[in-house]
Amino acid sequence: MERLHKAISISFFFLLSLGMFASNPDSHNKESSSTETNELYNPVPDVMHHISDAHDWHFFTFKGTHFSIPLPVILLTDGNLDVFMSSAFHHGHETVTKGDRVYEIDEHGHISEASGKTILNFSITKNVASMLLAVTLLFFILRKVAKAYRKNNGVPRGIQAFIEPLVLFVKDDVAKPNIGHNYKKYLPYLLTLFFFILINNLLGLLPGAANVTGNIALTLVLSVFTLIITNFSGNKNYWGHIFNPLGSSMGWGAKVPLYLILLPIEIVGIFIKPIALMIRLFANMTAGHIVILSLLSLIFMAQSGLGTGGAFGVAPVSVAFVLFMYLIELLVAFLQAYIFTLLTSLFIGLAIVEDH
Amino acid sequence: MNPLDLVTPGIGLIFWTSVVFLLLVFILKKYAWKPILDAVEKRSDSIEKAINAADEAKASLDQLNIERDKIKKESLADRDTMLKEARDTKNQIISDAKAKAKQETDKILTDAREVIKNEKMAAITELKNQVAILSLEIAEKIVKDQLSSDDKQKALVDSMVKEVNLN
Numbered sequence: 001m002e003r004l005h006k007a008i009s010i011s012f013f014f015l016l017s018l019g020m021f022a023s024n025p026d027s028h029n030k031e032s033s034s035t036e037t038n039e040l041y042n043p044v045p046d047v048m049h050h051i052s053d054a055h056d057w058h059f060f061t062f063k064g065t066h067f068s069i070p071l072p073v074i075l076l077t078d079g080n081l082d083v084f085m086s087s088a089f090h091h092g093h094e095t096v097t098k099g100d101r102v103y104e105i106d107e108h109g110h111i112s113e114a115s116g117k118t119i120l121n122f123s124i125t126k127n128v129a130s131m132l133l134a135v136t137l138l139f140f141i142l143r144k145v146a147k148a149y150r151k152n153n154g155v156p157r158g159i160q161a162f163i164e165p166l167v168l169f170v171k172d173d174v175a176k177p178n179i180g181h182n183y184k185k186y187l188p189y190l191l192t193l194f195f196f197i198l199i200n201n202l203l204g205l206l207p208g209a210a211n212v213t214g215n216i217a218l219t220l221v222l223s224v225f226t227l228i229i230t231n232f233s234g235n236k237n238y239w240g241h242i243f244n245p246l247g248s249s250m251g252w253g254a255k256v257p258l259y260l261i262l263l264p265i266e267i268v269g270i271f272i273k274p275i276a277l278m279i280r281l282f283a284n285m286t287a288g289h290i291v292i293l294s295l296l297s298l299i300f301m302a303q304s305g306l307g308t309g310g311a312f313g314v315a316p317v318s319v320a321f322v323l324f325m326y327l328i329e330l331l332v333a334f335l336q337a338y339i340f341t342l343l344t345s346l347f348i349g350l351a352i353v354e355d356h
Numbered sequence: 357m358n359p360l361d362l363v364t365p366g367i368g369l370i371f372w373t374s375v376v377f378l379l380l381v382f383i384l385k386k387y388a389w390k391p392i393l394d395a396v397e398k399r400s401d402s403i404e405k406a407i408n409a410a411d412e413a414k415a416s417l418d419q420l421n422i423e424r425d426k427i428k429k430e431s432l433a434d435r436d437t438m439l440k441e442a443r444d445t446k447n448q449i450i451s452d453a454k455a456k457a458k459q460e461t462d463k464i465l466t467d468a469r470e471v472i473k474n475e476k477m478a479a480i481t482e483l484k485n486q487v488a489i490l491s492l493e494i495a496e497k498i499v500k501d502q503l504s505s506d507d508k509q510k511a512l513v514d515s516m517v518k519e520v521n522l523n
Contacts, residue, residue: 053366074368108361121368128372135380142388149395167392187393188385196380217365221373286362 041304043297051211051289054109054126055086059208066091071129076120077101077113086123127218130210134199142195170194170341178345179352186348189229193222194341201285201333205326213336214285216278223274226344231270234351242266273347277340284336288329295321491517 058068070087073096082098086105089096095104095114102114113119124132141159148160156164175183175190200212212218240247245262246255298318303311495513 048362052361053369121366122371123368124372125366125368127369128376131373131376135376138380139383139387142384142392146388146391146395149391164392164396167389168396171393188389189381191389192377192381192384195384196377215365215369216363217367217369218373220365221370221377225377282363 039304041297041300043294043301047290047293047297049108050293051214051286052109053210053215055089055105055111055123056091057126057129057208057210069129071126072124073103073111074122074124075101075103075111076122077117126210127212127215130203130212131200131218134203134212135196137203138195138199166194166198167191174338174342175345178342178349180349182352183345186229186233186345189225190341190345193225193344194337197222197281197340198333198337201337202330204285204289205329205333211286211289213281214289216282219278219282222281222340223278226277226347227271227274230273230344230347230351233348235354237353238351242270273343277343281336281340284332288325288332292322292325292329295325487520488517491520 055073056068056070058066060067070085073082073084073086073088075082078101080099080101082101082103084096084098088094089103089105092105092107095102097103101117103111103119104114105111111119111121111123142163145160145163148157170191171183171187174194175187179186197213200218203209204211204213243263243266244255245266246258295318299311299315302314306313491513495509495516498509498512
């Protein structure tokens with residue numbers, strides 16, 4: 001069992017590196033063929049491409065053939081719903097015509113309409129597809145865990161023994177101490193939040209996977225949920241702290257001029273907290289991906305600058321660093337899920353705390 | 357690509373994340389969190405009960421041990437008392453027996469002395485009678501042989517008898 005685990009983890013990391021390698025040479029070839037000079041390889045476009053959303057799920061390109069899964073494009077233009085597969089664009093070589101609307105896609109995956117109409121893009125992008133995959137996986141894992149309690153007298157086994165400590169951790173060490181005796185009401189949200197971020201973080205580490213939790217749209221949505229829950233839970237005390245922070249410590253004559261400054265700060269504070277949440281998760285995950293991709297790009301920079309020998313020289317160092325970063329990212333995946341959940345429960349706890 | 361694109365949230369992902377996440381919260385609440393948390397709570401309750409039961413069992417065991425020790429101590433004390441009583445009884449019996457034996461011996465001795473004394477007295481009396489008879493026979497012989505006058509003979513016999521007083 002021990003040896004099997006070892007073999008799996010070694011092959012896992014090997015695959016990770018392989019996936020990263022595999023996706024890069026294509027861009028490098030593209031880059032050098034387009035410039036036709038011996039310029040140093042510029043990793044920025046590839047890195048940006050990797051951490052951005054896309055309309056197809058691209059794995060790698062081998063000898064000019066793109067290995068990618070086309071995804072549905074759903075566009076709302078002037079009240080017309082246009083649905084087609086991203087493969088219809090043929091990687092940007094063709095336009096798609098639906099009624100009087102002609103859609104084209106640029107090299108960064110931006111879809112625009114030829115006559116400049118405003119498009120609302122509801123496509124199942126790579127991030128959405130990855131997220132759907134993640135929640136499906138999460139649902140089946142948790143369903144299996146939930147059912148497992150009917151067997152073995154509730155003694156945790158297998159995946160159950162991995163999930164249960166996390167659930168209890170969120171329950172007993174995150175929700176309970178920060179929210180107080182009312183914590184049970186918020187547990188489903190907090191647990192879902194934790195596991196949703198965690199599984200998306202972890203899946204994002206797989207080669208060829210999407211950078212879901214490193215997308216600001218997703219972190220924005222999660223922060224908005226936290227904002228809504230926090231403020232809807234807020235009791236008299238919470239709103240009192242915002243609109244009358246000085247309480248009865250001084251008379252209204254003195255408070256009114258002070259409140260001209262204090263009130264805007266307090267109101268901004270309501271929004272600053274979730275904004276910090278949003279940026280923290282987004283920045284941490286994106287930064288991790290950028291660091292790993294940059295370290296791998298060193299190999300291709302060495303190849304373009306020093307030739308194949310240089311690439312072979314740099315590769316072991318680069319891979320070692322990437323491996324190290326992967327371990328850190330594994331930690332960060334758990335850490336960021338924890339911090340988001342912790343701060344959310346802290347905000348809820350502050351909003352429902354009784355006067356003392 | 358424009359780096360600002362990174363921090364520009366797309367409407368599509370906002371929409372899908374909201375839908376997916378909200379559905380996920382409600383689905384997991386019903387199908388995962390409730391069964392898991394209920395099972396965990398049930399289990400922790402049963403563990404708590406088991407621990408309490410074990411504590412109670414331990415307490416009653418301790419109580420039993422205390423009682424057992426008490427009974428043991430009492431029975432030891434009982435045994436000691438009984439042994440002491442037995443010893444006392446034994447000593448009593450021995451001393452009684454000794455006293456009785458001494459009494460018996462004394463009585464036997466006293467009786468023996470009495471008997472001896474009586475026998476002695478009887479023997480003495482017998483002896484006296486024998487002596488008297490002997491004396492008479494001697495006197496008769498002397499009288500027959502030596503004395504002529506009866507009065508003289510009688511006076512002589514009396515004085516001789518007095519001289520032969522053995523006591």
